[in-house]
Amino acid sequence: MEGEEKKAGGRSSPFWWTIDGFSTIVNRGADTYYSRSFTACGFNWKLRLGLVLEKDGEKYVRLCLSNDDAASKDSEIKAIYKLFIYDQLHGEDIQKEGEDYFHSKSLDGCCFKVALNKFHSSKSGLLVNDRCVFGAQVLHAFAISKSDKEGIHESLSLNKDLTPRIYTWVFKDVSKSNMILKSEAFAAGGYNWRIWLYPNLATCKDALGVFLTMHNAASLASKTSVYVEYSLSLLDLDNAKHRKLTAKNLFSSGSFTWGYPKFLSWKEVQDPSRGFLRNDICIVEATVVVLGVNTIALTRTKRTRCDLS
Structure with a gap:
């Protein structure tokens, strides 16, 4: 597994996380995997990956953005971000946008769920030679203290x-x-x-x-x-x-x-x-x-x- 941050087309690229041997994750099932920490918008983040069995009987790959700072701060961190899974055959991403508050009791944002059978589809390039590429891009992020949270305050x-x-x-x-x-x-x-x-x-x-x-x-x-x-x-x-x-x-x-x-x-x-x-x-x-x-x-x-x- 490896992570990297790249520059492309004059814009800051996502953080990319490449996983070789994806079948190991599938075989082990319930384990959770974390990328290395990366910095974006002044905060530290990780990607979290896992495999879940939903009520419909389908297995899904779950990708989440996790914050490394919120547990130690007396504040919330609001972030607007994107999660990616790279289609290696077609050269494009499938993606999901998220907007979440990260705090000491909730370090993870919303999860990007994709059915496992889509990875194994011959028409999909999400899994090539047992390799997957995941990514995240933090667009905006800022800390909100408990007393300064945006909105209407009544005292x-x-x-x-x-x-x-x-x-x-x-x-x-x-x-x-x-x-x-x-x-x-x-x-x-x-x-x-x-x-x-x-x-x-x-x-x-x-x-x-x-x-x-x-x-x-x-x-x-x-x-x-x-x-x-x-x-x-x-x-x-x-x-x-x-x-x-x-x-x-x-x-x-x-x-x-x-x-x-x-x-x-x-x-x-x-x-x-x-x-x-x-x-x-x-x-x-x-x-x-x-x-x-x-x-x-x-x-x-x-x-x-x-x-x-």
Whole structure:
């Protein structure tokens, strides 16, 4: 067996791996064979060859590109490459393109499988005088650290102080209102908030809608959201059987209002046996806990590119 790197036509050639005595591999069956290490695009590689029996009963020759560096690096190596088997009779390659991430738990890329009977075909030049020629060409390769992997990265910074802010607001003339009722702004977790009430309006027909809105959301960066746990309560002034709903949501400049369009049916709000509406007054309470800040960033990977020219 021998490996070589050649120059041809002004372009970097593949790494070629010639195997004499291919029948030995066929006779031994399950053994795995590795080429010597070769360098391409700043990393070290090997070819791995084996024979496998698939579920269809056919035997296949499997050729893989294996990375020699990934096991010792705290990063992934992304590579775009080609695998070849040279047809010695027709002077051409059969090939497969691959694009893989190599890391400590996966040193091999995708495998190029060719049926063993194709090697023994009289019309094929893959096996001549018990000799085969395999190859690999690494087109581009670059390391990607765990923190710099290309893509969209979301980061949630949680607060240590999770003291809730409880705010109570008295709404007057509720049933007479034909518009949204808004509380004064109140501070919680470093942001300003308001309670919005929809008393049987067209958008919340036959119901009371209750919402929490971030009053200063427009000042947030476009990729920043505030992660909030909140409760909205309509107080029962007679029986203390309050209506309370709790949720967690991300508030941002584009999504600054969360709540319940059908917090309670309008019939239940007006029910005289309940204490939700007295003298056309209702009391709504908001409990707000700012859990943290969520940011989204698009990361571009720094690449060491190997171009064939």
